Amino acid sequence: KQEVTQIPAALSVPEGENLVLNCSFTDSAIYNLQWFRQDPGKGLTSLLLIQSSQREQTSGRLNASLDKSSGRSTLYIAASQPGDSATYLCAPRSMDSNYQLIWGAGTKLIIKP
């Protein structure tokens, strides 16, 4: 059964720093992996989708990498801004779970001005 762990659970950094959020999963048989952000009380916004055949994806200041064999993905945020404050969730789509997204608990990020 696929299990997803996100470390750290919470992170508070000053504005302008580059930072890395980690996601690990136990079953490497994934179809793809998606990163989302969620603002308090709101829905999820898709940030990046990485297919299992890809190593990384970039969108603006965000870069996500995927190492399927070791069961790891990282989300790199460059030059962080207060508007980046949110909870970040990773969700691999596991083949064994009938292609459901399996969710981590998220990393709550606070960027201090």
Add this chain to the structure above:
Amino acid sequence: KAGVTQTPRYLIKTRGQQVTLSCSPISGHRSVSWYQQTPGQGLQFLFEYFSETQRNKGNFPGRFSGRQFSNSRSEMNVSTLELGDSALYLCASSPTSVQSGEQYFGPGTRLTVT
């Protein structure tokens, strides 16, 4: 293109009642998935519909049901509400099948059961 819309946004119900939530996917999207989010359990998958057929179902009791219409709009119904059903219910749509598509989420319906 308009995003995924969910109605109502907020709902307060009493134990034992039933509730119906609605989701309109992005135009052209044929797959709709539903999730429940609570502080204790996080995000949990409810079910997924594609072209009016339920393709996948999570581990929820039969009180939770759904359907999809020919225009891809979807509804989720919860009967005999319990206090533990209080949650944010999220709907997501994908262009094609869930396996290949990126999922786009709506703002959610906040259900409070008293």
